[in-house]
């Protein structure tokens with residue numbers, strides 16, 4: 001497949017696409033990408049150019065995995081069948097109404113012999129569904145805040161009044177909703193926008209420490225554990241530039257939380273099914289226990305935006321009689337169930353460890369070592385890899401992205417953690433390579449050779 005091809009789009013479609021670019025707003029800011037997707041299958045995207053060479057088609061390999069959500073690529077037969085079957089026969093009841101699809105999914109994952117019994121022993125956890133990762137983490141925050149209260153009397157449970165602090169990490173990303181803003185320590189993300197009022201008598205404050213620094217973690221707990229309510233962490237920081245904690249860090253964090261009565265919340269929205277295991281909150285092959293785990297993105301198999309909040313049974317929201325329209329509906333459960341079953345039976349998690357080896361070696365040798373003016377470091381695990389840009393390349397990131405697309409590969413850029421405390425170095429924006437689980441080893445090689453070609457184009461144009 002060559003990256004560029006014949007014009008394939010009609011004038012009226014092109015007109016509509018250009019109009020939609022003016023009509024749609026997003027959070028990215030800056031110039032929208034000068035391409036539009038017209039078709040996709042597997043990890044291949046057919047796009048058209050919207051600026052120079054307008055209408056010309058481009059054949060891209062998707063190294064972003066649909067922003068880390070399309071673990072089975074586009075048009076997967078298993079997903080198509082699940083959607084067809086469930087839309088035909090499963091109904092659309094909401095959260096207060098049990099359904100056979102939900103029952104089958106939850107028994108398979110959380111029953112006595114459930115697939116996830118090692119992480120979430122049967123009978124100890126309960127789950128709810130939400131529309132997106134952000135809403136899932138927001139529900140986790142709600143569970144944390146509610147844990148301070150006696151729900152019947154609506155006042156503090158004994159001893160919880162002084163638990164008024166949440167710990168999060170520098171560079172963290174947890175989502176878009178306003179409740180989550182205080183968990184993000186970057187001024188640019190939060191300035192002037194409302195979060196839970198810290199001065200309210202029931203408010204909480206959020207502290208941030210650098211991610212992955214064991215000394216900073218121990219010092220923080222030694223000084224503050226008595227006022228700590230919860231810790232929120234990504235097991236691998238995504239938006240911060242794919243930052244992995246040192247071995248043993250997550251276990252130490254979980255142990256400190258358990259010893260001090262602090263809730264441990266893992267935001268696995270991004271890492272779910274991407275770290276060479278289903279969950280990244282693990283260590284030397286064994287699960288690290290959490291009080292709440294939130295999963296999303298890949299959970300919806302690229303066709304649904306959905307998330308799941310898995311919490312210890314003692315953690316609840318106050319009962320109001322209101323329903324959540326999207327909570328584990330039958331169609332969602334069918335897609336999740338059949339998609340996950342396929343991931344297990346085809347051993348796509350095992351396959352992702354082979355992809356990991358090929359990606360780690362290829363990105364290091366072919367990008368970081370060959371193009372030191374553009375890239376400084378590669379980091380990653382499973383199908384979640386980052387290649388950090390140099391300061392000079394970071395200032396021209398949109399041009400780099402366009403050159404890569406011209407060479408036939410679609411990637412995303414993460415913000416990077418920026419300035420961190422404790423003498424840790426600045427983390428620049430980072431290219432995220434997170435291809436779907438169905439990617440073949442040959443496709444990984446092709447992605448890397450297109451990244452090389454695109455980087456050559458970029459360096460030539462500098």
Ligand SMILES: Cc1ncc(COP(=O)(O)O)c(C=O)c1O
Nearest residue numbers: 132133134173174175238269270
């Ligand atoms: C770690 C993490 N948490 C939460 C979110 C928010 O998920 P969503 O975009 O589905 O709301 C993301 C999305 O990038 C994420 O990476």
